[in-house]
Amino acid sequence: MSAALPHAPLSLLSPSSTPVALRLDGVTKRHGAGGDAVVALDTMSFTVKKGEFVCVVGASGCGKSTMLNLVAGLDTPSAGKVTVAGERPALMFQESALFPWLSVEENVAFPLQMQGLSRKARAARVAELLRLVHLEKFAHRRPHELSGGMKQRVALARALAQQAELLLMDEPFAALDAMMRDHLHSELEALWQKTGLTVVFVTHNVREAVRLGDRVLLLSSRPGRLVAEYQVDLDRPRRIESPEVARMARTITDRLLEAARAAA
Numbered sequence: 001m002s003a004a005l006p007h008a009p010l011s012l013l014s015p016s017s018t019p020v021a022l023r024l025d026g027v028t029k030r031h032g033a034g035g036d037a038v039v040a041l042d043t044m045s046f047t048v049k050k051g052e053f054v055c056v057v058g059a060s061g062c063g064k065s066t067m068l069n070l071v072a073g074l075d076t077p078s079a080g081k082v083t084v085a086g087e088r089p090a091l092m093f094q095e096s097a098l099f100p101w102l103s104v105e106e107n108v109a110f111p112l113q114m115q116g117l118s119r120k121a122r123a124a125r126v127a128e129l130l131r132l133v134h135l136e137k138f139a140h141r142r143p144h145e146l147s148g149g150m151k152q153r154v155a156l157a158r159a160l161a162q163q164a165e166l167l168l169m170d171e172p173f174a175a176l177d178a179m180m181r182d183h184l185h186s187e188l189e190a191l192w193q194k195t196g197l198t199v200v201f202v203t204h205n206v207r208e209a210v211r212l213g214d215r216v217l218l219l220s221s222r223p224g225r226l227v228a229e230y231q232v233d234l235d236r237p238r239r240i241e242s243p244e245v246a247r248m249a250r251t252i253t254d255r256l257l258e259a260a261r262a263a264a
């Protein structure tokens with residue numbers, strides 16, 4: 001279940017190797033300078049294959065958001081290299097960050113407008129995306145008229161509108177109730193299978209990681225290091241409350257606690 005680290009390097013360009021969507025090579029990130037500097041990530045290396053669904057778990061402050069920011073190109077590493085295949089990744093956060101003055105369809109159309117799509121092409125693509133997230137009946141609503149789960153579905157449609165091959169998700173369902181979260185797990189999984197997207201999904205919730213991931217990466221805190229990875233070979237779709245998911249989540253949680261004790 002647990003694999004050896006670090007990974008063997010894979011070429012992003014070689015047609016003979018498995019296509020890679022993302023690679024971190026010895027990435028270190030220091031926030032601040034001098035004695036006050038915080039090493040958020042320490043020589044982190046891993047690869048994510050194209051079409052893979054990878055979940056990242058770790059205790060609070062282990063550098064998950066720092067890592068996503070580096071991959072999204074919002075920040076630069078202090079050392080090492082981040083390589084992303086294809087266009088700029090799409091990002092989705094815990095808060096939907098929708099434009100409150102725009103309707104659902106206008107929010108989803110926003111990235112398409114940035115891409116310079118014609119009005120007609122935009123309307124067709126927006127309709128397709130809203131169908132994909134089951135919100136076609138809510139196209140004219142404004143964000144304040146939607147539930148938390150619906151807002152996250154709009155945010156997902158807007159992220160998908162960017163046509164990125166890599167979707168970065170930072171605890172996207174953490175603020176939702178358990179039932180809505182379970183529902184969105186199924187929707188996200190179906191969407192991922194349909195589109196062939198590569199997903200990097202950060203969560204505090206180990207069961208959620210096992211429910212969704214092909215692989216779970218486990219980070220330690222202060223400094224953030226990759227301490228273990230787990231291949232999840234359970235059949236899909238999985239149920240978050242199933243004994244198989246619970247068993248694997250327990251193994252990962254035990255390792256997480258061990259890493260936390262070592263860091264204390």
Ligand SMILES: Nc1ncnc2c1ncn2[C@@H]1O[C@H](COP(=O)(O)OP(=O)(O)OP(=O)(O)O)[C@@H](O)[C@H]1O
Pocket residue numbers: 031032038039040058059060061062063064065066067
């Ligand atoms: N801009 C910054 N300046 C200084 N320190 C920072 C900055 N951003 C993050 N840190 C520190 O770097 C470490 C990693 O932070 P990061 O937000 O990446 O962790 P996280 O795993 O996402 O945390 P959480 O799970 O609580 O959201 C923490 O100790 C944090 O205090």
